[in-house]
Structures are given as C-alpha cells and as structure tokens.
Amino acid sequence: MPQNEGPQRESTPYDPFEEELGAVLRNTGDGFVVDDRRELVAGGLRRGKSRLVRRRLAVTGGVLALAAVGIGGVYGGSLLGPGGQAETSSVAAPPMQGQDSGAAAPGKEAMDATIPVKDLAAVLKANTPDGQWQFDNLGGQGQSVTGVYDDGKGKAGVSVGLYRAGGTPESGTDQVTCPDKAVVPYDDCTTERLPGGDRLMVLQGYEYPDKREETKNWRAVLLTKDGILIDANEYNAAAEKGAAISRENPPFSPAQLKALVTAEAWRPLAAQLPQLPGRTDTGKERSPGVPSAAAVQATLRSLLPKGVTVTSHGGGDGHGYVVVDDGEGPSLVGVDVQPTAGKIDDIAELFTGAGVVTLPDGTKVKSTQQPGEKGGEGVVWWSVDTLTPEGFRVAVSAFNSDAQYKAATRNEPALTMEQLKALALSPKWRKLPLK
Numbered sequence: 001m002p003q004n005e006g007p008q009r010e011s012t013p014y015d016p017f018e019e020e021l022g023a024v025l026r027n028t029g030d031g032f033v034v035d036d037r038r039e040l041v042a043g044g045l046r047r048g049k050s051r052l053v054r055r056r057l058a059v060t061g062g063v064l065a066l067a068a069v070g071i072g073g074v075y076g077g078s079l080l081g082p083g084g085q086a087e088t089s090s091v092a093a094p095p096m097q098g099q100d101s102g103a104a105a106p107g108k109e110a111m112d113a114t115i116p117v118k119d120l121a122a123v124l125k126a127n128t129p130d131g132q133w134q135f136d137n138l139g140g141q142g143q144s145v146t147g148v149y150d151d152g153k154g155k156a157g158v159s160v161g162l163y164r165a166g167g168t169p170e171s172g173t174d175q176v177t178c179p180d181k182a183v184v185p186y187d188d189c190t191t192e193r194l195p196g197g198d199r200l201m202v203l204q205g206y207e208y209p210d211k212r213e214e215t216k217n218w219r220a221v222l223l224t225k226d227g228i229l230i231d232a233n234e235y236n237a238a239a240e241k242g243a244a245i246s247r248e249n250p251p252f253s254p255a256q257l258k259a260l261v262t263a264e265a266w267r268p269l270a271a272q273l274p275q276l277p278g279r280t281d282t283g284k285e286r287s288p289g290v291p292s293a294a295a296v297q298a299t300l301r302s303l304l305p306k307g308v309t310v311t312s313h314g315g316g317d318g319h320g321y322v323v324v325d326d327g328e329g330p331s332l333v334g335v336d337v338q339p340t341a342g343k344i345d346d347i348a349e350l351f352t353g354a355g356v357v358t359l360p361d362g363t364k365v366k367s368t369q370q371p372g373e374k375g376g377e378g379v380v381w382w383s384v385d386t387l388t389p390e391g392f393r394v395a396v397s398a399f400n401s402d403a404q405y406k407a408a409t410r411n412e413p414a415l416t417m418e419q420l421k422a423l424a425l426s427p428k429w430r431k432l433p434l435k
Contacts, residue, residue: 113143115162115272120145124160127263128252143273148238154247155238160260162270163229172223175231176201180314182321182332182403185209190254194262197225202254207240209374209405215240218250220257228270230261289434290318291337297322299432300335303423308414312402317435323402329410330402337429338393351387362389363425367417376401378408384420396424 121135124145131151144161165172176199178189186205193199200222207215215237222230234250234257237243252260291299297313297320304310308324315321321334351364358364364387372379381404383397398413398420415423 112274113162113272114141115143115269116141117145119269120160120162121147123263123265123269124158124260126265127260128158128256131251149234149251151251153251154236156247156251157235157237157239157243158233158251160230160232162266162273163231164273164276165223165227165229166276171227172229173199175221175229176223178203182312182314182323185211185403185405188254198262199223200258200261202257204254207235211405214245215243216250218252218254218257220254220261222261224270228267228273230266230270232257232261290339291429291432292435293317293320295432296320296335296337299426299428300333300423303426303428304333305415305419324414326414328414329400331410331414332399332402332404333396333413333415334398335394335396335423337432339430339434340391347387347393350385363387365421365425367421369417372399372401372404374404376404376406376408379404379406380408380412382413382415382417382420384417384424386424392430394424394429396420 117135117140118138120143121133121138124147125133128149129151131149133147133149135145135147137146143163144159146157146159149156149158165175176191178191178201179186184205186203188204189201191199191201200220203219203221205217205219207213207217215235217240218234220232224230233240234252236247236250237245293316296318297315300320300322301310301313304322304324308326310322311325311330312323313321315334318338319334319336321332323330323332325331351366355368356364356366366385368381368383368385370381372381379399379401381397381399383395385393385395387393398415400408400410400413402409
C-alpha cells in the first residue's frame with residue numbers, strides 16, 4: 001500500500017455521456033448505448049481529431065483518453081479510456097449552423113432545430129455590455145449563434161447554444177461539473193445550484209491544454225430544471241482557433257457570463273427546440289458493467305509498489321488514476337478496466353506486432369514506451385495493455401509528470417515497465433464486482 005498519503009485532489013464523477021458519445025463516433029457501434037443525448041452530439045461536435053473523443057479501437061491503437069469533448073466544452077471524464085485517445089482536450093464553441101459536425105448522423109429529429117439565428121443574436125446582444133457585433137448566418141435557423149464582439153479593447157469570438165440535455169435526471173450534469181485539473185488545466189471553475197433548481201458552471205480555461213497557443217476560453221453552462229442546456233463560450237481572440245490573441249482576457253467577466261446564460265429571454269427560444277426521439281435501444285445494447293470508482297481506486301492503490309506516496313487521485317467507474325512521488329518527483333499513473341472489451345476481432349490488431357507477447361493462458365500483453373502526446377515538454381508515456389481470451393481488458397499507463405500537459409518532473413515514470421505489467425495482470429481486477 002502507498003505510504004504517507006498527502007493532500008488529495010477532488011476526483012471527478014464518472015461521465016456516462018462520454019461512453020455514449022463514443023458509441024456515435026465508433027464505426028461499429030458495438031458495446032455502447034446511443035440514447036437521447038443525440039442532440040448534444042449533433043449540436044456540438046466538430047470535424048477533425050480534436051473532436052473525436054472515443055475513436056474506434058482498431059484505428060487508434062491507444063489506451064489514453066483525456067477529457068471528453070461535448071457540446072462545447074471539457075468533461076472531467078476518464079483519464080484512461082477503452083476506446084482510444086483524444087488528440088486534444090479543448091473547450092470549444094458549438095459549430096455554426098449548417099457546418100458538418102463530423103459525427104455519425106444522430107437522427108433527423110435531433111438536427112431540425114429551427115430557431116431563427118437573428119433571434120438568438122438579439123438575446124445575446126441584449127444581455128452583454130455595449131459593443132460592436134458581427135454575427136454569422138443571421139438569415140439562417142438552428143440552435144446556436146456565433147459572432148465577433150468588439151468593445152474597443154480587442155475583438156473576441158463569442159457563441160451561445162441551446163440544447164436538450166436528455167431524457168434522464170442525470171442528463172447534462174457532467175456539463176455543469178468542473179473538470180479534473182489532472183486532466184484539464186484551468187484558472188478557475190465554480191459551480192452552484194440556483195434558486196428554483198437550475199445548476200450553473202462557470203469555467204475560466206484554455207482552448208489548448210498544453211497552452212501551445214495562449215487562447216483563453218471562458219465558458220458558462222446553465223442546466224435548467226427542465227433539462228435545457230444554455231452554453232456560452234468566449235475567447236480572447238476573434239476566433240476559437242487560428243486567430244491571433246487580441247486581448248489579455250475574454251471580454252465578459254464570470255458574473256456577466258452568469259447573467260448571460262440565466263437571462264429569461266432564452267427560455268421561449270429553448271421551448272422551440274424539437275423534442276428528442278424516443279429510446280429504441282434494448283438491454284443487449286447497453287454498456288457492459290464496470291467496477292465502481294471506489295473499487296478501482298482501492299485496487300490501484302493496493303497494487304502500487306512500496307516507497308511511493310499518493311499525493312492526489314481521481315477517476316470514475318471503470319477507471320482511475322493516482323499521482324505518486326517516490327522522492328524523485330511526481331508521476332501520474334492510471335488504469336482502465338473493461339470486463340467486456342467488445343468483439344475481440346475489433347481490437348485484435350492492437351495486440352499484434354512488436355512489443356506484444358502471448359502468455360501461456362492466452363492473455364496478450366502489449367508494452368509501449370513513447371513520447372507524451374499532450375504537449376508537456378520532455379514527457380514520456382509508458383503503458384501496458386492486456387487482453388484475455390474472454391475479452392477482459394486492463395490498460396495501465398505511467399508518465400514522468402503529474403499531468404501530461406505539464407513539463408516532465410523526472411527522467412522516467414515512478415513505476416518500471418515490469419511493475420506496470422504486474423499491476424495490469426493482477427487477478428484482483430477480475431474479482432471486482434460490477435455495477
């Protein structure tokens with residue numbers, strides 16, 4: 001067991017929408033449920049790698065998945081993911097109406113929002129400080145508006161989108177939950193429950209987690225008690241990407257963002273959103289059970305080598321991470337546990353080639369040492385991915401930093417490749433009860 005545990009970072013709840021978003025993006029669609037959050041997928045995904053959170057296993061070949069990207073923001077989802085990896089973690093505005101989302105078609109009902117964009121623009125303008133506006137597609141229809149605001153201190157991109165969260169009481173709660181700083185860097189994040197039952201999150205973060213460009217993204221999301229999401233994003237540049245920094249900070253303060261998304265004038269427009277289609281999935285299509293967050297965290301800690309101190313931790317059902325320190329600097333260690341990895345044929349190619357061995361019981365083990373992928377200077381990523389003949393998959397990773405987007409804090413991860421292999425192959429994982 002780890003010794004002398006220090007202060008702990010608050011963990012982030014398991015994000016069921018992250019799993020369901022993956023079902024839309026995966027080509028096969030096996031093993032996950034596509035439910036009534038389809039409108040979120042339709043309204044918020046962008047074409048390109050930066051928006052593909054759950055990429056098909058046979059395509060990615062990876063085990064790392066950082067924060068999931070939803071209707072325009074960062075989710076505090078799994079550090080390690082069964083479906084591959086996101087190329088970037090980004091707080092992004094919803095796409096302009098008519099722009100290809102890059103996602104699989106979620107159904108015509110979810111695509112037919114017909115709110116006049118000029119009406120959305122009028123509410124946005126009326127609930128922000130005086131300034132000059134340039135709006136996109138004022139003659140169109142949809143459920144979001146994008147524009148450029150100028151108060152004389154520098155142009156700033158701004159967007160607001162309206163969405164139905166889904167058909168369950170939990171739908172949309174991940175959108176108003178602050179992400180985990182081990183996964184997503186930000187300067188400040190607050191959440192509150194408002195009188196009447198609405199929930200609000202205000203996040204002051206960045207477009208790129210590695211800050212390769214200093215584009216700031218400040219965001220406010222309101223989840224109404226009726227299941228409507230009002231999502232506002234602003235930047236300190238004239239566009240989300242590809243525009244020079246025009247000012248030190250986005251123009252609207254957190255208090256002004258709160259006033260914007262809580263404006264009553266959005267309510268009659270949100271009432272025009274089409275109803276979500278009814279559920280058609282069956283029990284066979286539901287996501288398989290996974291171990292609880294508490295069980296994963298306890299098992300991970302019990303398998304750590306002696307001499308390391310846990311300084312922070314987090315995760316959710318089926319996945320977890322710890323930051324450990326053995327006296328030579330902090331090191332991030334994560335695990336993802338999949339009792340059912342889907343059709344083995346779909347991921348068989350991940351367990352071929354150099355670095356793959358087959359144990360006497362048929363379990364395949366893939367060991368990889370490679371540079372980090374999230375921009376942290378000098379970061380290396382060591383991983384061991386295992387798959388039994390029955391499809392039970394455990395993937396572990398370790399880094400020589402306490403977060404991938406930060407610079408290396410040591411020469412190598414705190415755990416050796418042999419220790420990672422022993423952790424992944426422990427029989428304890430298969431004994432955990434499933435939810």
